[in-house]
Amino acid sequence: MALLEVEDLRVAFGPATAVDGVSFAVDEGKVVGLVGESGCGKSVTSLAIMGLLPKRSRGNGRLAPDTEARAVTVEPAGGAEAAESSPAVPSAPAPRTAIGGEGRRRGRGADVDGRAVFDGVDLLSLPSAAMRRRRGRDLAMVFQDPLSSLNPVVPIGRQITEVLERHRGLKGDKAVKEASHLLDRVGIPDPARRLREYPHQLSGGMRQRVLIAIAVACAPRLLIADEPTTALDVTIQAQILELLRDLVESEGTALLMITHDLGVVAGLCDEVNVLYSGRVVESAPVRELFARPTHPYTIGLLGSIPRLDLPMDEPLRPIRGSIQDVIRWRDGCAFAPRCDRVTEKCVAGEPALVGAVHAHRCVMAEEVA
Amino acid sequence: MSTEPEAPGGAASRPPLQRADEPAVPAKAPLLEVEDLEVHFPIRRGILVERTVGHVRAVDGVSLSVQPGGTFGLVGESGCGKTTFGRAVLRLEEPTAGRVRLGGDEVTALRGERLRRFRSKMQMVFQDPLGSLNPRHNVDMLLAEPLKVHGVGSREERRKLAVETLDAVGLPKSVLERYPHEFSGGQRQRLGIARALMLRPDLIVCDEPVSALDVSIQAQVMNLLDELQDEFGLTYLVIAHDLAVVRHLSDRVGVMYLGKLVEEADSSQIYERPRHPYTKALLSAVPQPDPEVEATRERIILKGDLPSPANPPSGCRFRTRCPWAEDICAEVEPEWREAATGHRVACHFDL
Numbered sequence: 239m240a241l242l243e244v245e246d247l248r249v250a251f252g253p254a255t256a257v258d259g260v261s262f263a264v265d266e267g268k269v270v271g272l273v274g275e276s277g278c279g280k281s282v283t284s285l286a287i288m289g290l291l292p293k294r295s296r297g298n299g300r301l302a303p304d305t306e307a308r309a310v311t312v313e314p315a316g317g318a319e320a321a322e323s324s325p326a327v328p329s330a331p332a333p334r335t336a337i338g339g340e341g342r343r344r345g346r347g348a349d350v351d352g353r354a355v356f357d358g359v360d361l362l363s364l365p366s367a368a369m370r371r372r373r374g375r376d377l378a379m380v381f382q383d384p385l386s387s388l389n390p391v392v393p394i395g396r397q398i399t400e401v402l403e404r405h406r407g408l409k410g411d412k413a414v415k416e417a418s419h420l421l422d423r424v425g426i427p428d429p430a431r432r433l434r435e436y437p438h439q440l441s442g443g444m445r446q447r448v449l450i451a452i453a454v455a456c457a458p459r460l461l462i463a464d465e466p467t468t469a470l471d472v473t474i475q476a477q478i479l480e481l482l483r484d485l486v487e488s489e490g491t492a493l494l495m496i497t498h499d500l501g502v503v504a505g506l507c508d509e510v511n512v513l514y515s516g517r518v519v520e521s522a523p524v525r526e527l528f529a530r531p532t533h534p535y536t537i538g539l540l541g542s543i544p545r546l547d548l549p550m551d552e553p554l555r556p557i558r559g560s561i562q563d564v565i566r567w568r569d570g571c572a573f574a575p576r577c578d579r580v581t582e583k584c585v586a587g588e589p590a591l592v593g594a595v596h597a598h599r600c601v602m603a604e605e606v607a
Numbered sequence: 608m609s610t611e612p613e614a615p616g617g618a619a620s621r622p623p624l625q626r627a628d629e630p631a632v633p634a635k636a637p638l639l640e641v642e643d644l645e646v647h648f649p650i651r652r653g654i655l656v657e658r659t660v661g662h663v664r665a666v667d668g669v670s671l672s673v674q675p676g677g678t679f680g681l682v683g684e685s686g687c688g689k690t691t692f693g694r695a696v697l698r699l700e701e702p703t704a705g706r707v708r709l710g711g712d713e714v715t716a717l718r719g720e721r722l723r724r725f726r727s728k729m730q731m732v733f734q735d736p737l738g739s740l741n742p743r744h745n746v747d748m749l750l751a752e753p754l755k756v757h758g759v760g761s762r763e764e765r766r767k768l769a770v771e772t773l774d775a776v777g778l779p780k781s782v783l784e785r786y787p788h789e790f791s792g793g794q795r796q797r798l799g800i801a802r803a804l805m806l807r808p809d810l811i812v813c814d815e816p817v818s819a820l821d822v823s824i825q826a827q828v829m830n831l832l833d834e835l836q837d838e839f840g841l842t843y844l845v846i847a848h849d850l851a852v853v854r855h856l857s858d859r860v861g862v863m864y865l866g867k868l869v870e871e872a873d874s875s876q877i878y879e880r881p882r883h884p885y886t887k888a889l890l891s892a893v894p895q896p897d898p899e900v901e902a903t904r905e906r907i908i909l910k911g912d913l914p915s916p917a918n919p920p921s922g923c924r925f926r927t928r929c930p931w932a933e934d935i936c937a938e939v940e941p942e943w944r945e946a947a948t949g950h951r952v953a954c955h956f957d958l
Contacts, residue, residue: 275821427911441912471684471848473909476892480908498822501894505901525898540896542826544855547895550875554855556826560791 241266247352256282258516269493271503274513289369291348375405378453382465384445388437395433405456420451443474464496515572522596532598534577637672644705663917665691667866678843680857688866693812730803734815736795740787747783753805776801793824812844865924872950882952
């Protein structure tokens with residue numbers, strides 16, 4: 239049994255589907271990559287697992303526990319149903335007084351459906367309080383932009399001890415000592431002084447290290463890193479990747495790595511899931527994926543990257559069009575409008591994910607393979 | 608792109624594209640020549656009486672030249688001064704010292720109206736296409752504006768040129784009535800490029816032209832820049848932090864660290880045999896999309912962060928992070944020497 243098993247995760251914001259049935263598993267001590275370009279649903283997947291999306295309802299139509307309590311029903315009868323029945327018009331006039339659940343039904347919040355089983359417990363059906371107890375302790379997250387993830391008016395020491403107090407019950411000097419140890423662990427020199435500093439006094443790389451220190455403060459079993467090095471310079475990126483590699487190896491933390499950078503994936507991940515338009519289009523162990531990329535999107539991504547290890551005159555083979563050229567999965571392959579190998583079969587219906595170890599979602603690849 | 612090169616000064620005068628594997632023979636005069644360019648920003652303190660307490664040496668004596676039709680790639684990490692350098696070349700930033708010559712004219716000596724007119728020869732493509740396009744102007748207005756400013760053509764001629772340019776960057780004529788927010792990131796960057804092309808400049812400074820774009824779109828835009836260079840006989844100064852992007856676009860590459868060039872060579876040489884420790888570290892830091900390569904790749908992990916450009920380290924500026932630094936590095940600033948033909952480096956050692 240995997241540490242985290244995501245099954246058929248679906249997230250929709252009103253009429254817009256961000257994640258459209260994503261399943262994958264993260265084993266203990268493994269690094270699993272979610273790869274894709276902007277808008278593919280990789281970040282939303284991670285936020286859903288962490289329970290950080292503004293919820294409004296579950297798949298069975300019941301309101302989420304935290305919104306249920308605040309639901310203010312001052313709408314005229316039938317108003318909600320009317321809006322529900324025409325989801326394509328998100329701007330249907332909403333009574334301004336409805337600030338709770340009913341108001342959220344309109345355009346705010348996400349519909350999260352599916353399961354994310356962590357250590358035998360479905361995180362998606364946990365009540366908010368129970369999720370809060372786990373978040374930061376059993377599973378933690380590192381975001382792309384460390385400056386906006388840290389509180390600008392609180393010294394970083396306090397931001398670390400806060401986690402230690404809440405989840406490990408450490409207080410006072412003990413907490414400060416542990417925080418200093420954590421900063422040292424993530425490679426920040428002179429930690430005692432840094433604890434008193436504010437986020438703006440640190441460089442981008444240092445801030446990212448602080449975030450990682452906070453994330454690993456309670457030795458979580460799963461760390462989710464959402465583009466942790468994208469905002470950093472390449473030499474600093476190398477430092478942070480080295481740190482993550484080291485954490486995984488020494489602590490046995492499982493890492494869910496969300497990135498657009500196939501180079502980062504190649505160097506860090508054990509398993510890879512390639513996402514396109516809210517679905518996994520290919521998944522495989524890392525060497526297998528790079529040795530035998532099968533889905534045309536994966537092949538296209540690999541052909542788009544200028545590489546230092548290939549001859550200079552190697553031409554780039556970009557994917558044509560943009561992510562806006564898309565069809566709905568239920569009508570066919572969402573990648574079909576941009577695919578070079580598109581045939582009528584591709585738009586004749588929903589393509590299934592086939593294969594076990596190396597799975598892909600392409601009807602043409604079946605015939606090729 | 609299928610369009611015929613109709614640009615004034617286009618295909619006819621276009622020099623043969625210099626490929627990187629040929630030795631750089633400076634037989635023809637360079638189009639762009641920069642000599643000892645410096646841009647220092649004063650640091651001011653005080654409320655009533657401002658006094659200057661120091662300078663941020665953003666660009667601190669950079670010289671380079673670019674052959675007509677060539678591409679010079681300037682790489683470095685954030686804060687190294689590469690963007691300031693690009694802006695100073697175009698006189699968008701006032702250089703503190705040094706000279707910039709474009710096609711024999713001294714850009715740094717131009718003032719007022721003459722400078723304004725001269726700007727039609729040099730254009731810029733910015734990183735963030737949305738931020739560089741006026742949201743209230745439709746494409747027609749955006750593309751016609753540079754022409755109006757420089758008093759080029761009638762309304763009909765301007766529109767004709769706009770349509771031609773759109774075609775060259777791979778956008779249909781029908782986009783003329785649309786506004787920037789209606790486009791995807793890649794299309795917006797195409798617009799940004801089209802706008803820079805409208806005056807058919809000699810030099811285009813591309814500041815991080817693809818770093819805001821998705822991988823698949825990056826490749827489209829890089830291929831487009833390649834095609835346009837051939838079609839319009841353009842000379843590029845490409846400023847980027849991504850070594851692979853610079854390698855793909857450039858035939859000559861300069862590596863900048865804390866306001867100075869630390870190494871400059873033909874693209875093939877610098878990537879095959881980097882001579883400066885910083886270049887080596889940069890190259891070794893780029894993760895390659897191949898697990899086999901990644902498993903065996905030697906990584907040079909640099910310690911620490913970039914020092915402050917207001918107070919750079921003595922001697923060699925890179926010594927505080929350099930794994931090979933010795934005593935001499937702190938005392939003597941390494942000279943800018945030619946380590947091999949056409950390969951210059953600022954390091955005391957032959958690594």
